[in-house]
Amino acid sequence: MNIFSYHLIELPLFESVKRIFSNPISKNTKGLIHSEYMTAMTLGSPILSTSRILIKQVAVFMQWENEISLENYLEQDTFGKILSKGWHVRLSFIREWGKFSGFKIPLDKDKLENPNSPVVAVTIARMKPFEVPRFIHWGRPVEKLVRDHPGTTLALASVKFPNTVSTFSIWKTEREMTNMVHGHSVIENPKRHSNSMKERERKDFHFEFTTLRFKPLSEFGKWKNQSNFIPFA
Template structure:
């Protein structure tokens, strides 16, 4: 069974740049199907600020033949050991919307989603460079919506210059995630995401875009002093997410 992972680490500038320039591939790492290496960005941070561009940090989403291939990579490669010092989740794929060639081998639906169970969502986009100003205009309000949403326990963006943009979010429940997507929920201006999607349909920001939904099958390490970032079960409807 193919297993996906999402990693966050602080390996320093040299290792981060090396991974961006020459990310691991199926030809260089046994059992790896595909990997996207990026630098994390803080959602909603000013466009030109150190908080926005975290160049000494590394994010990677990857697809693997099985968990033994993940373990081998983390233990026996330089990049893997750098990532092992951070935080990662192992994920079982559920659903895919949209099209990015690197992920087109995934089916539209691979498993049922319990609306009350925690989920992990990843978006990956290849930008149209001339559309970046429009994307920023409509995207920043959405970033703040997701960042401040009571349904998320972790929300961040990541980029690989110059075209790849990604988001990674952990949700208390699939229901809260889909409510956000459709502009519902007890939060200020809940329509921000839905409005941006209307603008995207009017004139697309992307060459390719996909949204991937997963369930977490394992969490390892810590990020920013936090562990157990992925909930083990949905919270009560009246609860509040820990930030």
Template sequence: MTVHSFHLADVPAHVGARALLRNPAATGVAGLDHLECLSLMRLGAPTLSLDRLQLRRLAVFAQWRDEAALERFLDRDALGTVLAHGWHVRLEFLRRWSTLAALPGLPVRAGPWEQDEPVVAVTVARMRLGEVPRFLRWGKPVERLVRDHPGTTLALAAVRPPRTISTFSVWRSVQEMEEMVHGRSAVPAAARHVDAMAERERRDFHHEFATYRFRPLSEHGAWQGRRGIVPRP
């Protein structure tokens, strides 16, 4: 069964830089369909700051043909053994909005879910470089909305220059995530996400953009001293 994973790890700067430049999927990792290596950012950080591109903090999003392939990668691959010392969550695909050329086979919807169960959201976008200033103007308020939302237990963004950007968030429940998406959360300026999506519809920021919803299957390791990031259902 196809499984996805999202990884976070502190790495030496040269390891982070090499991961951004070299796509492990292109080197024939057995059982790997696709992998995105990105450098972590801090949501809501100033545009011109070291927090905006953290080469020593690596984020990886991947699709595997089965869980055994992921286990082999973590045990035997040079990058995988580094990631094994960090934190990761294994994911069951549930839903997508739009699609990426790199992940063409996922159905629009793969199964049901309960409104009160934990959920993980991942977005991946390929930017139109000329739209980056406009994207930052509309996107940074949404970053702060998700970062500070009481329904998230972890929210972050990551980038691979020059044009790939991703967000990752763990939510206590599907309901709280959907309330944020539709501007119904009981938080200040709750419509920030709705407003940004309307602006994207008016003139797209991206060449490609996809949002994925997942059910967390299992959590491994620790991130910045934290364990139990994924809420128990």
């Protein structure tokens, strides 16, 4: 079965900087369909702050032909062994909005048991350079909304220069995530996300953009000394 995986790991500063300029993941990795190697960011933080781009924290989003290929990569590949010491979640595809080159969206879609099941959301986009200021204006309020939402257990952003941006969030239930998207959450200023999407429809910020929704399959390791971000029953 085709699966996705999302990895987080903290590396020494020199190593993390080196890998930004030399992607350590070979395109010829057996069973790998596509990967995005990114630097983690703090959602909602000021643009010109040391907490915005976290150079030592690495986020890797990957698609695999099957779970065995992922297992072999983590056990046998040099960088895969490094990733195996961090945290990751394995994901089964549910839905897609938009398009993003590289990933091959499976024809077979998984389903959640019910709206109270946990769900994982990933957005990824290639920015139009001249739209960055406008994107920041509309995007930061949404970042704060997702970061502070009581329905998330883990939420972060990531970037790959020059123009790739992404978000990752784990939600306790699909219902809570859907309410957030449509502006129905019982929190302050709940329509930040829906307003931003209307602005994107009016004039797009991106060359390409997709939102992917996943069913979490399993979780491994620790991130910042924490684990069990997925609220499995």
